[in-house]
Amino acid sequence: MTMKTDAIGKEWPATTYEVGKEKIGEYARVVGLDNPVHFDREAAKAAGYRDVVAPPMFCVVYSSPALAPAMFDPEVAMNFATMVHGGQQFEWGEPACSGDEITTTAKCLEIFEKEGRDGKPNNGFYVFETVSINQDGQEVVRGTWTNIVRGV
Amino acid sequence: MAELNAGDQIAGLQVTPDKYTPHRYAGASGDFNPIHIDPEFAKAVGLPNTILHGLYMMGLVARSATEAAGGEPRSLKRLSVEFRGMGAPETEIAVSGSVKSVEDGVATIDVVAAQGESVTIKNAEAEVAL
Numbered sequence: 001m002t003m004k005t006d007a008i009g010k011e012w013p014a015t016t017y018e019v020g021k022e023k024i025g026e027y028a029r030v031v032g033l034d035n036p037v038h039f040d041r042e043a044a045k046a047a048g049y050r051d052v053v054a055p056p057m058f059c060v061v062y063s064s065p066a067l068a069p070a071m072f073d074p075e076v077a078m079n080f081a082t083m084v085h086g087g088q089q090f091e092w093g094e095p096a097c098s099g100d101e102i103t104t105t106a107k108c109l110e111i112f113e114k115e116g117r118d119g120k121p122n123n124g125f126y127v128f129e130t131v132s133i134n135q136d137g138q139e140v141v142r143g144t145w146t147n148i149v150r151g152v
Numbered sequence: 153m154a155e156l157n158a159g160d161q162i163a164g165l166q167v168t169p170d171k172y173t174p175h176r177y178a179g180a181s182g183d184f185n186p187i188h189i190d191p192e193f194a195k196a197v198g199l200p201n202t203i204l205h206g207l208y209m210m211g212l213v214a215r216s217a218t219e220a221a222g223g224e225p226r227s228l229k230r231l232s233v234e235f236r237g238m239g240a241p242e243t244e245i246a247v248s249g250s251v252k253s254v255e256d257g258v259a260t261i262d263v264v265a266a267q268g269e270s271v272t273i274k275n276a277e278a279e280v281a282l
Contacts (some may be wrong), residue, residue: 031211058210089232
């Protein structure tokens with residue numbers, strides 16, 4: 001079957017997220033981080049951060065909202081019944097701190113078909129990119145999200 | 153500053169997420185997909201039970217790589233992972249890794265996360281500034 005690839009290169013409207021101190025702490029506790037720079041303003045400043053600093057993977061909190069409309073776009077037409085989150089990459093720049101206003105845009109990088117293993121039907125790969133910029137125009141994180149749909 | 157050399161094993165992590173970890177991660181992250189929090193829903197779509205969020209396990213991999221570099225969050229520059237088997241709550245997750253190379257003050261660390269024989273995160277590669 002030939003996959004729909006019209007959405008390659010498509011971009012979706014930006015979303016903006018304001019990072020909060022308590023939200024950083026909530027995330028840090030769930031993944032077991034106890035470095036005071038994630039909880040205490042003075043400790044963060046003493047370590048050279050502008051304010052309480054988010055753990056790097058907190059990026060999912062502020063960048064995912066930009067991705068949601070891309071995932072559900074009928075032009076992308078992913079079959080959620082057989083979709084799995086296959087891979088993920090983040091490249092971090094300026095740390096995200098409490099009080100930051102982070103704007104994220106999502107784009108479809110690639111849609112392609114790849115042979116399944118052991119003669120199984122082909123898998124569809126849907127690769128999206130999110131780019132997150134803070135209020136000073138600095139890039140905070142760039143995410144590459146790979147979703148795999150089995151048996152396209 | 154952390155001293156890392158090619159071939160070093162990192163300390164890694166052993167974490168056992170409790171029954172409600174997926175609920176807390178859902179709240180913290182905003183990902184309320186019912187496969188992570190609703191056993192009836194999970195079973196109805198063919199899963200053995202609720203499963204851990206892949207990005208939660210990636211969070212543990214990120215924590216492990218960051219701690220290997222001395223614990224400063226700004227030291228983690230890049231992390232890429234492949235999600236494989238599903239992770240289950242109430243089962244120990246072991247994150248382990250080794251330093252692949254060190255160049256220009258940046259260490260590249262290969263990392264895996266597994267629950268017993270079941271690998272949940274494969275081919276993870278972290279770049280940390282030293």
